[in-house]
Amino acid sequence: MSTTASGVTVKLNTGAEIPLLGFGTVSEHDTETFKLALKAAILDAGYKHIDTAWYYNTEELIGDVLEELSLSNKIKKDEIFITTKVWPCFWNDPETSLNLSLKNLKLEKVDLLLQHWPVCFAKIDDSNGNRIPVPKDSNNNILYDKDGDYLITYKKLLKLKDSGKAKAVGVSNYTVQMLERIIKETGVIPACNQVELHPHLPQLELYNYCSEKGIILEAYSPFGSSGAPNLKIPLIIELAKKYNVSSADIIVNYCIAKKIVVLPRSSNIERIKKGYALINMEKSDVDALDNYGSKNPKRYIKDSWGDNIGFDHWN
Ligand code: NDP
Numbered sequence: 001m002s003t004t005a006s007g008v009t010v011k012l013n014t015g016a017e018i019p020l021l022g023f024g025t026v027s028e029h030d031t032e033t034f035k036l037a038l039k040a041a042i043l044d045a046g047y048k049h050i051d052t053a054w055y056y057n058t059e060e061l062i063g064d065v066l067e068e069l070s071l072s073n074k075i076k077k078d079e080i081f082i083t084t085k086v087w088p089c090f091w092n093d094p095e096t097s098l099n100l101s102l103k104n105l106k107l108e109k110v111d112l113l114l115q116h117w118p119v120c121f122a123k124i125d126d127s128n129g130n131r132i133p134v135p136k137d138s139n140n141n142i143l144y145d146k147d148g149d150y151l152i153t154y155k156k157l158l159k160l161k162d163s164g165k166a167k168a169v170g171v172s173n174y175t176v177q178m179l180e181r182i183i184k185e186t187g188v189i190p191a192c193n194q195v196e197l198h199p200h201l202p203q204l205e206l207y208n209y210c211s212e213k214g215i216i217l218e219a220y221s222p223f224g225s226s227g228a229p230n231l232k233i234p235l236i237i238e239l240a241k242k243y244n245v246s247s248a249d250i251i252v253n254y255c256i257a258k259k260i261v262v263l264p265r266s267s268n269i270e271r272i273k274k275g276y277a278l279i280n281m282e283k284s285d286v287d288a289l290d291n292y293g294s295k296n297p298k299r300y301i302k303d304s305w306g307d308n309i310g311f312d313h314w315n
Pocket of ligand 1: 221223224228301
């Protein structure tokens with residue numbers, strides 16, 4: 001068994017292995033800082049999984065880093081599991097989105113393609129022909145496509161899998177009801193569902209449903225996003241002392257113990273190089289964290305389109 005979290009994998013319903021630890025690639029920093037962080041994640045911490053999206057604007061940088069490391073024989077590109085996502089402004093033409101992602105990533109296919117959100121924005125291009133990610137009217141209201149339906153996007157993603165450009169297809173920000181609908185309508189169970197999940201938002205109903213259906217859950221914003229507020233939860237600090245590891249290690253291991261893919265982000269080279277220790281967390285401690293979150297639910301990512309899909313713990 002691996003001693004660091006980067007070596008642990010779980011099987012998708014396609015039969016492919018996905019590393020349970022993936023590097024989050026939203027970036028708040030300059031391009032050089034981002035590239036150095038990604039190189040440290042791959043070369044020093046041994047990350048074998050990168051989570052990206054057209055929306056993050058970091059795919060070209062990821063492509064540059066993968067190209068550089070593979071040309072200098074430091075990695076083989078196909079050793080790294082790559083996930084990208086289709087943003088709601090591409091709800092009706094996900095192939096355009098995937099082609100842009102593949103071009104930027106300098107890849108011919110991705111390991112996992114996700115529908116980023118089950119919402120559909122209007123398709124509006126700017127004067128340079130680039131798709132506007134979040135189109136708005138003059139009153140700053142988001143423009144949705146009144147003919148949009150997330151089920152159509154899912155069906156189109158399944159076709160992209162058939163074309164070989166995506167080895168597996170999944171969704172993100174789906175509720176149980178939405179999963180039930182796409183499975184009923186297509187008969188195809190998505191490989192995974194990526195949602196906000198951490199000890200403040202354990203998503204137990206979704207977890208039980210996905211476990212039963214063999215859908216891998218992926219935890220985004222595990223530390224509570226910018227500023228990492230979850231690292232200050234007293235129960236987490238207590239468990240960190242008990243296991244002699246960091247608070248970040250506790251959150252990563254909480255997910256790993258539940259076979260949930262976890263996607264932390266960092267730009268801090270020293271932290272990245274350390275990686276995350278793999279511990280054998282007792283079931284009673286995992287249960288205590290579940291219990292903590294159930295009693296104190298808190299959502300940190302509050303993009304306004306989440307309102308439209310009935311997300312709970314919104315305020
Ligand atoms: P995280 O929950 O990973 O938190 C990132 C923050 O934690 C940064 O400010 C980072 O600062 C800080 N941090 C990391 N490690 C430590 C540490 N050991 N001690 C103190 N602070 C620390 O944030 P994200 O919201 O970015 O979520 C992670 C990933 O999930 C994203 O990058 C993206 O890939 C995915 N995601 C997907 C979404 C979806 O809709 N599907 C939505 C949101 C995210 P520093 O850089 O200084 O280390």
